[in-house]
Amino acid sequence: MASPRQIKLFTVDAFANRAFEGNPAAVCPLNFDTDLDDDTLQKVAMEMNLSETAYIRPLNATDDHRTGNRFGLRWFTTTEEVKLCGHATLASAAVLFYEIGNTSDKITFETLSGELVVRRDGDHLLMDFPIGLTQHRIAADYDGVIKALGVLPGVQDVTWCPSLSYLLVRLNDGWTRADFEQWQPDIGQLERSVTGVIVLIVTTRGGRQQGFADQAGRDYDFVSRCFAPWSGIAEDPVTGSAQTVLGYYWGQQLAKEEFYTRQCSQRGGEIEIRVEGDRVHLRGKATLVLKGVLHI
Structure with missing residues (x-):
């Protein structure tokens, strides 16, 4: 042998x-x-x-x-x-x-x-x-995805990153951090709802009173969760590549270049982001x- x-x-x-x-x-x-x-x-x-x-x-x-x-x-x-x-x-x-x-x-x-x-x-x-540049999309075109996400505080925005084939869904403000972390989409329905997507990013904002801060009291600029059933991953714990998309998107929304964020999976993780032109530093x-x- x-x-x-x-x-x-x-x-x-x-x-x-x-x-x-x-x-x-x-x-x-x-x-x-x-x-x-x-x-x-x-x-x-x-x-x-x-x-x-x-x-x-x-x-x-x-x-x-x-x-x-x-x-x-x-x-x-x-x-x-x-x-x-x-x-x-x-x-x-x-x-x-x-x-x-x-x-x-x-x-x-x-x-x-x-x-x-x-x-x-x-x-x-x-x-x-x-950087993960995004393009605005019409939410109604992704009705199947949104239905698979279940009960939500509402969808404020949907964007698409063509370079990575990542779809981003921004939720309305209103959930607490606990709400966001405990929420569970229907992964099977999500996988069947769309083709051509590699990762779905769901993101939202909130204040310290809703729990959107770390243990030391430092505020998160936004939080996210990422799902990739199309690649055999129901939920990814912390997705560095998704932060390149989130950095661009939230930079456009908040007119900022530096962010402190958390991916709110069960394991969780914190990332510092700085956008510099066409690059993102994580x-x-x-x-x-x-x-x-x-x-x-």
Whole structure:
């Protein structure tokens, strides 16, 4: 029997400063000459059974994970490869910086969405992503989606991000944070209600009296929840790529460039956002929860 290949594996909770919060991602640092076809990469992601599994690979044979500053990066859900994933990018940089001991101040990832840069920023990591431009849509055209969301305080706006195929639904103000966190859409109906959507973002605002602040009393500019049943993910805990869309949308609504926000899933996570032209900077923490070896 042939000996199995052994590949390092890490699981990281992204946008979290302690374990079991934020969004977990599996990270596999591959050597330049590691020969794994796409079918195997997809099967590993299925085995991990997380929203995303990330694969980091040096771009040439003379680089390694410790000294290189440019890497290829790919992301797979349990069912398919995706074009952009924020939390698995943060997790990948955390593995390189904190576990492998990469000596660079910043790392550039070459991805299906172009170059993504992650920098050290104190005890945080700062990601540089392309902005998610949105276009207004008529709410009535998405009546099936809105019905699948169930009882709501009303829909104020619907927009579409063509570069990511993300749909954003803004709810009317009026819910408390507890209302927003406890609300559950009909995921099966949602999946059947529309085609061509990768992620549905539902967002709203509220004041401190309605609970829209962190434990230290810092106000959230807005909050969100994200659903992706079309990619095999009922609800994504913290979605970095969605923040590029939310940063653009709320920048237009509030005439601001900097935001502090929370994705209000069961695990939850907090993100700092800064919009600079056609780029969005996302700032967050990451926590290692597992490291081991895959035998393939």
